[in-house]
Amino acid sequence: MQIKEKLTKIVGAENVSDDPEVLLSYSKDCSLSAPRMPNYVARPKNTDEVHGVVRLANENGIPVVPASSGIHFYGNTIPNLGGIVLDLRRMNKILEVDLYNKMVRVEPGVTWGQLQSEAAKHKMMGLCPLLPHPLKSVLTSHLEREPMLIPKFEYAGSLVTMEAVLPEGEVFRTGSACVPGFPDKSMAEGVNPGGPGYLSYNWLIQGAQGTMGVVTWAKVKMAPRPKIDKTLFIPFESLEDAIQLVYNVQRRMIGEECLIINSVNLAAILTKKWPQDYNNLRRILTPWTVILVLGGGWRRPEEKIEYEEDGLREAAAELHIPALPTSLPGLPGIERELPGMLRTAWPEKKTYWKFADKGACQDVFFYTTLNRTPDFVQVMNQVAAENGYCIDDIGIYIQPMEYGRSCHFECSFPYNPDDTDEVAMIRNLYAEAAETAMDMGGYFSRPYGVVVDMVYDKAASYTTALKKVKQLLDPNNIMSPGRLCF
């Protein structure tokens, strides 16, 4: 029997394709990565079908590349060595809303919009990255360790347990979800990420870009949705001053969402009419804005906001910050609108904010500490200028993590994907910016594209150990071969 027939037997004829036109759409994404055609696309609807496809791939030595979202930004679902793309979008059920433990169990195809509207019904909210694309998978965001907007949570624990089909076809559950009878007939509720035993499979599978198995569901944390909010837009001419405020605020554990954003990104997010509003906003916004959402808790919400405002005023006074605006010039009512915007996906009907300016965008992102971000801004500007990129067009987003202990630093370079010269320039700029940031100590925890080799060359001992683990879990190297250092 041919592979296509075998796949058909597993997922049904309507869910298998080797049509070149269909395959073409899976061969490329929104990144600068080179396109590669898969041989087949299979669209399973449950764990059994995923299991069947992975086993088939193993028996025949065919690569399998899982893809959960309807859009991809980093090249990590492009089948570098061909094979089967496992499109998991049909697996889009919210399997469980666990209100006691403030968690939700989702399949890979669940999008941010879908999750957040369900969570809101229960007065909860998913821990959300900055304005994710409407087609973006919740599970992927957590698996890929995307930074979340609320720094008060310990970052390492947002994805709690999961079920994965391991590369050799075994269906395995991580942490306390491993108990028999989970979830309906067990005492355990799948909230402990560690184990089973002396290993933490959760950690080994996260950040793996589909190289360690196919995750078929995951239990992730939610947070109580504040009953009322107060949004502050604190303007700064210098990033150094913005950082000091964030340090002060986070040490006091004030607020929910907290981020630092430059005028380019803020304008792109808040523009309603392109291009006139965008240009106008870029002109009137200060170079940097700290966005801080104070959230009234489940009880006595007004009083909570009141003491947080007092704390914020005290934190600002220490730095001689004269005003704490709750609005932005030219955008009446945005303070009421923004918390809702930050707690869901980007609207489906609007062009994604990162693409609205020029049609495409290349991001360079890494972790650092807040006090080092001004140096990175300076260097990113320098590298951009040397490559002929207009530094006024660079978007910067700084996400404080874990009470300001560190931060996600993201530099966005919008570009015109139809201009081949510009694409070539961006390609070069991206590589140089990443290399320079790495030399300065920027930590690329999630390497993609050309950054992958730079990272694993530098992290030599880690690479050796990682290859050993991969060899044990995936001896035939069928899961996303050619990705990371595998």
Add this chain to the structure above:
Amino acid sequence: MSIPREAYQTLQSIVGTEWVSDDPAICEADRYCSLSSPSEEKRRPGCSIEPVSTEEVQAIVKVANRYKLPFVVTSTYYSAGTYCRKDDSILIDLKRMNKLEIDEENLYAIVEPGVVFSALQADLFKRGLCTFVPGCGGHASVVANTVNMGDAPLGWRYGLGYQRLLGVEWVLPDGEMLKMGSLSMSKDYFWGEGPGPDLRGLLRGCAGHQSRMGIITKIGVKVFPFVSEELEPEGWAFRSFIKLPPNRFKWYNIRFYSREDAINAMFELGRCEIALVVMTVPPIFRGVARTRGVGCGGFWEFWKDAGPKLNPKQMDLRVLLYGIGSDKRLEYEEKVLLDIVKEYGGSPREAPCRDETNFMAADAICANVVGGRFSSEVSYESINQAVRYSKVVDKITDEHRPPILQEYNSTDWVCPYELGYIAKMECLRMASVEDNYALQEWKNDCQDACAKGGAYALVPDNKVFGPIWGNYPEKEDKIRAAFDPNHVSAPG
């Protein structure tokens, strides 16, 4: 049997003759470098060695591999499981590796294995920061505890040990170095994950590997903002404490008249995201605290009288409120707490504004104070599992009583972490020294019930749980074989 002369001389050349010894008297003393159960057979190490740097540790491990000598690591002699199980083991004592650095601005510390919690805490207090002292005591190694367990009641706000772990420097069982997180690419310890798949997953699961996967020589560990006032300890051993600033802290003991109410109140505290510590307090813990210094006999005399007067349905919560950053926050948290307590019919009582266990010392091994033997069944799962499993354990205990001693009310300690996302449950049971076997039987029955009921236990018996938990022991064996080809890292 002894360590080959050539190997021993090589070890001497690595650390200097004064820092390695095969003197039988010293080795005999070092046989007991662990607090584990007296029933577990501990072998006398072939030699005991005290390196002072990562390079020396690496060199020692390479010697162990060359001569196929088992090695076991210790740092404070306070571990539960790291002792020599094989003859001619090298006991690697890391207490000389005690360097400590603090990044005050970015809230983390870099510590070597010889740094104990009290040393770290003292330095943090000077900077308006804090860590928290685990139940096993301020004299425990920060590295060992964070890598192995790393929990304590302050985890309600600050998370479990695995979440406090940042960059890691790790000498693997074959002597190769592994640097993880941001340390993998630079000299910075500020971030723990990756790059890519996170190999901290090899370091610990539900608990750590207790030196069976090499030696951690340095870690970055998170620290937290604290009050800037100087906190002076008062009193002396068994009665020592620190005074907490009353404008920022408030302790409440709250009695609930049903377990359900207490548990629901706990969930609600989590939803409201208040407090620094939330936990149940089994009455027997209070009894132990009240009789500190009077010895085992004094405790039982007190308990025989006080125990029968307890309402078996009551459950007490202890809550520490913390006005992080402002006095007004404390006022807010107190109002919310009292709202919740009222709603669930609890009786709140403000307790002295001081701390005996969470910041400075620890309530370690209270059970030892009451004499005899104790055993515990521990799990880290949801608050709901804690309640359900605790009922199962209570029932099993009744079937084993006597000889298991009468506690009169549940001894089960429920200590939730991360604002209630996860909870520790510890069921402590006691018997006289002569009845140690009864505790083992009780423990076996608990594990059976755990397996049948789909509960998640901390220290599972591999034979019982391996086949039903995804054959995890086989996976561990494969990983260990790949990283420890000579099987020298704490074998047995």
